[in-house]
Amino acid sequence: MTPPPLSGFPWPVNSNTAIQRSITMIRSGKSPRRIRSVALAAGIVAGLLLTGCAGGQASSGGDPADEELTFVAIFKALGNAGVTAAQTGMEARAEEIGNIKVEVTAPTTPDAAQQVQLIESYVQRGVDGLMVSSLGPAVCEAINQAIAAGTPVITFDSDCPDSDRLTYVGSDNYAGGQLAGELYAEAIEGDTTPQRIAILTGVLGTENLTQRDEGFTDALEEAGVDFTIVQTVPGNDDVAKSVDAVESTLRGDPTINGFYFDGPWPFLVDQSNLPTLVEKAEAGEITVVAFDTIQPEMDAVRNGLAYALVGQKYYGWGYQGVQVLDQIVRHDATFSDLTATGFDVVTLEGGDGRFTPDEMDALWETFDFKETPIEP
Incomplete structure (x- = not known):
């Protein structure tokens, strides 16, 4: 109808x-x-x-x-x-x-x-x-x-x-951003090099993504990381546009040594589409943390393009x-x-409540995610 x-x-x-x-x-x-x-x-x-109705009956309950x-x-x-x-x-x-x-x-x-x-x-x-x-x-x-x-x-x-x-x-998008920032700080622990970080977002000004970005930078400050957010570039929730935004940003500013993706977009395609990022990652010249733990993203961790993924619990x-x-x-x-x-975290080694790429892959194959009912 x-x-x-x-x-x-x-x-x-x-x-x-x-x-x-x-x-x-x-x-x-x-x-x-x-x-x-x-x-x-x-x-x-x-x-x-x-x-007013003499024939009315009360609910039977039960x-x-x-x-x-x-x-x-x-x-x-x-x-x-x-x-x-x-x-x-x-x-x-x-x-x-x-x-x-x-x-x-x-x-x-x-x-x-x-x-x-x-x-x-x-x-x-x-x-x-x-x-x-x-x-x-x-x-x-x-x-x-x-x-x-x-x-x-x-x-x-x-x-x-x-x-x-x-x-x-x-x-809680702000909390997720904080977790991403903490993981970034963990990735560069002991490295005193000033971090020049670019942020890839979806549509500029979107509330949930803005909260993720604020949580990320606040966590870096709390951890005492010496950093500058060089620029925030939009991919407009489009995979191809996001890939292009990452590549053109890295080519335009070779001093960038960090990238935070507040969504999964560039890692949803084969890494051959990201030659500049791959080159910098293989040379150990960049640290990347990204949002979401969708199955295609697992290769980004396996292949060293991303240190960690922060995933929503679908x-x-x-x-x-x-x-x-x-x-x-x-x-x-x-x-x-x-x-x-809450959130899931994927790192190469897993452990401590985290998942390895293989472990998260297995969950996407079986959907055997574990949850405890939230009480009022």
Whole structure:
């Protein structure tokens, strides 16, 4: 069925479901501003109905664990390894808890308007909760409307920090940047050479990448590294453009002896596309730390192009997303604004809670990532 027009929620919502969810959130003190205002009106109407209808019956109650729930995860797009890992995590935690059905969907292309339509259609259907990886402001407003209609919504991967979503399950990007900075300092330990570092980013000004960069430089300062950020160059979230940005930056300034990639882009292609970086790495003239631990990046560590990789927990987004949403819906739980899922680290030698390239490769083959459920 084609979802209705993008004009809010011009259809009837299951009023009893909305009232019960809203009142539950208010009683627990966890409801966002929009839910409180909607539920106040809903509560008044519910009270009038209960006192005015002689035939009304109270809810039968029962064990919340016996109720089957349907959660829907709305990604930006499907068909990549990160999505597969997250979906696997969702299904694993749903099976562990029991009585949870997880559905996964996304726009046909990464389009905010399509994502809004999906949110609206699932609210109309009356699902028990939504997990959304947001594509932008229009999606954030749709999340607000879903919350107001009584549907619990959390975000993952990509947040709407100013929306009424109940929590964000994902990476603390500043902390990830700090970890990258600490690894860079570890890589050059004992070397007093001033570090002239370039940063490769995606789109300049993007909030999550800016936070990673700030965490990186703050960690270098904390470690006492003598460094200068020579320049920050954008690759615009494009692999070819990112490769070109790295190569042209190194050719343009031979004094650069450090590079920080706040995303994976240049390491998603064969290293033959990075001849200048390869030459400097083989000569021991550059230190590189990069974000993400996607399988194609493992060769960058194996071949000495990168000292370390800092990876988001894609499986954990899904596993912990279901855990958090179940706790909210079934147990009226409260979570902080950020429910951080942590990071994986890949270095050549591994150890100390880290992974070797081979170990991380094996995880991508089996998706046998290990997670402990996050508690409220």
